[in-house]
Amino acid sequence: MNFPRWVVALALLVYLLPGQAAEKVLRVAVLNHSPPMSYTDEAGRLTGFNVEVMYALCEAMGVKCEPVPVTLERVVDAVAAGEFDFAAVSLLSTPERRARVLMSKPYYRSISVWFARPGIAPGEVSTGVVRGGVQARYAQAHGWKTTQFERRDEIITALLSGTVEAALLPMATAVALRQDPLIRPLGLASTLLRDPQLAGDVCLSVNPRTPELHARLNDAIDRIKRDGRFDRINSRFIPFRLQ
Amino acid sequence: MLAVLGSVFALVAVSLVLLLAVDQRLVTDVVARLHDEMVPWTLERQRLARNLEELRLGGQRVLTAPDVTARDDALFLVRVLAAHPSMGEDPRTAALAAEVESFLAQRSTTSPGAVDIKAWEAISARLRLLADDLSVEGGQRVSTELDRMTEAVEQTRYKLVLNLVLVGVFLASALFILRHYLIQPLQRIHRVLSSLDAREPLPDMSSAPMAEIHAVEEAIVRFHATLRENEDVRLKLECLATTDSLTGLPNRRHFLGQAAEEMARALRYGRPITVGIADLDHFKQVNDRFGHAVGDHVLQSFANLVAETLRQTDRVGRYGGEEFAFIFPETTPAEALRLIGRLRQRLAETPPRLPDGSALPVTVSFGLADATGRDLEGSLAQADIALYQAKGSGRDRCVLASPDSSTAVPQP
Numbered sequence: 016m017n018f019p020r021w022v023v024a025l026a027l028l029v030y031l032l033p034g035q036a037a038e039k040v041l042r043v044a045v046l047n048h049s050p051p052m053s054y055t056d057e058a059g060r061l062t063g064f065n066v067e068v069m070y071a072l073c074e075a076m077g078v079k080c081e082p083v084p085v086t087l088e089r090v091v092d093a094v095a096a097g098e099f100d101f102a103a104v105s106l107l108s109t110p111e112r113r114a115r116v117l118m119s120k121p122y123y124r125s126i127s128v129w130f131a132r133p134g135i136a137p138g139e140v141s142t143g144v145v146r147g148g149v150q151a152r153y154a155q156a157h158g159w160k161t162t163q164f165e166r167r168d169e170i171i172t173a174l175l176s177g178t179v180e181a182a183l184l185p186m187a188t189a190v191a192l193r194q195d196p197l198i199r200p201l202g203l204a205s206t207l208l209r210d211p212q213l214a215g216d217v218c219l220s221v222n223p224r225t226p227e228l229h230a231r232l233n234d235a236i237d238r239i240k241r242d243g244r245f246d247r248i249n250s251r252f253i254p255f256r257l258q
Numbered sequence: 259m260l261a262v263l264g265s266v267f268a269l270v271a272v273s274l275v276l277l278l279a280v281d282q283r284l285v286t287d288v289v290a291r292l293h294d295e296m297v298p299w300t301l302e303r304q305r306l307a308r309n310l311e312e313l314r315l316g317g318q319r320v321l322t323a324p325d326v327t328a329r330d331d332a333l334f335l336v337r338v339l340a341a342h343p344s345m346g347e348d349p350r351t352a353a354l355a356a357e358v359e360s361f362l363a364q365r366s367t368t369s370p371g372a373v374d375i376k377a378w379e380a381i382s383a384r385l386r387l388l389a390d391d392l393s394v395e396g397g398q399r400v401s402t403e404l405d406r407m408t409e410a411v412e413q414t415r416y417k418l419v420l421n422l423v424l425v426g427v428f429l430a431s432a433l434f435i436l437r438h439y440l441i442q443p444l445q446r447i448h449r450v451l452s453s454l455d456a457r458e459p460l461p462d463m464s465s466a467p468m469a470e471i472h473a474v475e476e477a478i479v480r481f482h483a484t485l486r487e488n489e490d491v492r493l494k495l496e497c498l499a500t501t502d503s504l505t506g507l508p509n510r511r512h513f514l515g516q517a518a519e520e521m522a523r524a525l526r527y528g529r530p531i532t533v534g535i536a537d538l539d540h541f542k543q544v545n546d547r548f549g550h551a552v553g554d555h556v557l558q559s560f561a562n563l564v565a566e567t568l569r570q571t572d573r574v575g576r577y578g579g580e581e582f583a584f585i586f587p588e589t590t591p592a593e594a595l596r597l598i599g600r601l602r603q604r605l606a607e608t609p610p611r612l613p614d615g616s617a618l619p620v621t622v623s624f625g626l627a628d629a630t631g632r633d634l635e636g637s638l639a640q641a642d643i644a645l646y647q648a649k650g651s652g653r654d655r656c657v658l659a660s661p662d663s664s665t666a667v668p669q670p
Contacts, residue, residue, distance in 0.1 A: 124343045186338060193334050199327060205334055207341040214343060241297060246305070254335060255312040256305035258344045 040079045041228075043069050044093055044102035047084040048166035049145075050191045051252040052105055064187070064252040068122070069103035071244045075235035086165045088147030091115055094220045100228060101221040105185065107149045108216045117229040121216035122236050122245070123257035126209050127153075128189035130174075131181035133204040143170040143179035150183040153212050171197055183208075187253060263435065267428040274421045281414040288407040296403055300396025306344055306351060307392040313339045313358055314385040320362045321378055336362055354388055357381065443471040450478060456485035502576040504554055505561035510583070513575025514634070517585045520573065521634045524587060532594040533634070534584040534626040535641045539653040541580040544618070552612060556620055559610035567601045583638065591628045591658050598624050598656045621654035628661055 045066055046053040053063040061082050073080035082103070085093060090102045095115040107125065108118045127150055129137040138159040144151040146163040154161040162179050164170050167188060173179045175197060184192060192198055193205065208214070219236075221229040239245045249257050316339065319332035339345060340355040358381060365378075443466040450461050460482045466472045500512035508516060517533070524531035538544075538560065545553040557580060564574050564582065577583040586594045602622065609617040625645025629637035640659040648657040 126338075126341055126343065128338070186342075190335070190338060194331060205337070207337055209341060209343070237298070240301060255339055256308045258302050258305040258309070258342075 038079060040081045041073065041100040042098070043073075043080045043082050044085040044090055044099040044104060045069065045082040046087060046090075046104055048168055049087075049188055050167075052187050053103070064248060064257075065103045065105060067248040067251070068239070068245065071239045071248060072103075072232060072235040075238045075244075076231050086147065087145050088165065090147065091220060094222055097222050097224060099222065100225060101219055101232060103219060105187070105217045106220055107185075107214075108218045109149060109212075112220065115223070117221040117223050117226065118218040119221060119229065120233045120236055121218050122240070123217050124215060125186045125217045126207055127183060127185055127213035128193075129181060129183050129206040129208055130189070130192070130198075130203040131206075132202070135181065135204075137181075137183070137206055137208065140180035141178075142181040142183050143173050144183050145170070148185065149213060150185065153210070154183055156212075167192070171195060174198065174201060174203075183213075187257070190254065263428070263431060267424070270424060271421065274417055274424065278414055278417050278421070281410045281417065284410040285407050285414070288403050288410070292400060292403055296396070296400050300400060302344070303392045303396045306348070307389040309339055309342070309345065310351065310354075310385050310389040310392065313355060314382050314389075317358055317362050317378065317382065317385075321365060321375075333362055348392075350388055351392075354381075354384060358385065439466070439468050440471070443468070443475075447471070447474055447478065454478070454482060454485070456482070456489035505558055505576050507561050507565070507582070508573070508575040510575060510577050513573065513577070513583055513585075516573045516575070517583070517634055520585050520587045521629060521637075524630065528631075529588055530590045530628075530630045532586040532589050532591050532626055533629045533637045533641050534586070534594060534598065534624055534656075535577060535638065535645045536582045536584065536622050536624045537645055537649065538580040539621040539623055539649075544620070548612065548618070552618070556610045556618065560605070560620065560622070563605055563608065564601065567604050568597065572597070583641075585629075590630075591626055594626050595656060595658060598626065602654075602656070623648040623653045624656035625659065626656060627659040 045061060045063075047055045047061055049063070051063055053061070053065045056062050061084070066082060069080060069082060083099065085099075085102070085104075087104065090104045090106065091112055093099055094102050101119075105123075105125065106112055106118070108121065112118060129142075131137075131140060131142075138154070138157060141160045141162060142154055143162050143164060144154055145167060146165055151161065151163050162173060164173065167184070170179070170182050170184075171192070174182060181203075182192070189205065219232065221232060236245075246256070313336060316332045316336040320329050320336060323329045323332060337359055340359040345355045346352045361378070361381060365374075446463065450463060453461065460479060463475050463478065466475060500508055502509045507513075520531060523529070538556065541553065541556070544556055557576075560582075561576070568574060568584075571587050572589075573585045573587075575583050584594075586597065589597070602624075605620065605622060609619045612618050623645060625641040625643065625648055627637045627640035627644060644657040644659040648655050651657065
């Protein structure tokens, strides 16, 4: 939905002015343990595809943003409660999530990847998933034996220790995990899952009480996908085009 | 006429404006579609082309990488790309990606030397070509939309020109109709009104087609008729006011007015002028003996005789009872005496006739006075004195007042 510029300007004014003279800084939820999308680099700096996209969106909206690390499990609850203005976390757009928060327009589409030793079909062995993700919900719903972790690197540890024998992860995270030198020796085989519950549109989530921010964010997504910023960030973190 | 023309024009103009609005809407829609759909779609196509290229490079690595790990990594990436929803949206990419994945999956287990490089190069060439096609498809679609927009703009231009021509035609028609049906009839009315004269016939007025103008023309005809009636009445009233009803001669007041004008003219140009007063002799006896009707007849006969005998420039009026006054412009007393002599002679030759046809001899006494260089009142008074002297001297004669006194010179 495109709002006239003056509506956006007025919304920005109303949004930024009340009760404070200083420019408001948007609080943005991000993950810090999920390369290549969102992680802390060797220098201790938050980076990754979603973090850089967040900065680009904030620049396009002309606002300052403060990334705040959060676990995937808390993202929807925290955004729904208004703790964050929005979350720069890739969330598949599900009806349950749309009922609680405002989902932005899709900025790419994803599928899920199941890792296990060769010859083992999905769901046959104990599977590690990240708590709060659609993969955890899917595995549970299908009666898989799962172990849920807060962070992606905990899954790696569990795979190495044999606590879990498989992992179910979203596409971009799976690509990074596949190339992890710790994981390589395990010789895990991958199976790509395109079930609608595990694949589809990926969106950002917005505080449900700020529809004007939702509109501006959608507008900003359009802009950075048009002016090349999105693709340049894409090239830095993902070996193919997200679309 | 103007209302009908205006309505037709308004209808056509509104229709054209609506058509223009439709074209404008079409342009707006195309621009919105370009902005909201075509540009994002074009960018997505280029991303898809880029992913096809990544697929091709991945395939190259699968077939040429020196170690199994690198080949497995490359094959994983190929499978992710082939499985991605964007690859499945287009049947061409879906089929080719599936073929690539299948081809590479079969060869990944074999050693690099055993791979059919020619088969891969053929697939690789198809991947490049498809990537090329996808790269330009967006541009082609944009071009198609721009062609539609250009066509719409062109149409708009034609319609605009048509509208302008229509406005021109309407204005020309309106001007022509205004001139033909309003301005020209008004100019004609102006000419008619400017030259309107009750004594002249009404100029020809062609019947105007516009009801309002026609009503004005009819009003002018009625106005002219009223003017004529008023003029007739005025003339009658003037005649009544200036003419003696019995004899048809100017009455005393009117005669005095005419006489004053002649006196003034004679005085202004130093010309001779003579005045006179006549009185029928023994008129009372005529009335007493034959009745007033015969008396009136005698007066009328004398008046007719005077009117027939005197010159056109001479003035005569009934002065009162059986008295008549004369004024002879450009005439000396001597010439006036000759005129009076001729009048008396004709009166003697053609006396008034009684009802039984017998002649009734009538004589008239005259008093003349030279009015040259004098005032009218004094001259008439002198003529009156001369008349009395004529009466006193036995009537039937003309006496010329002497110029310097109240005495008069009797004339036979």
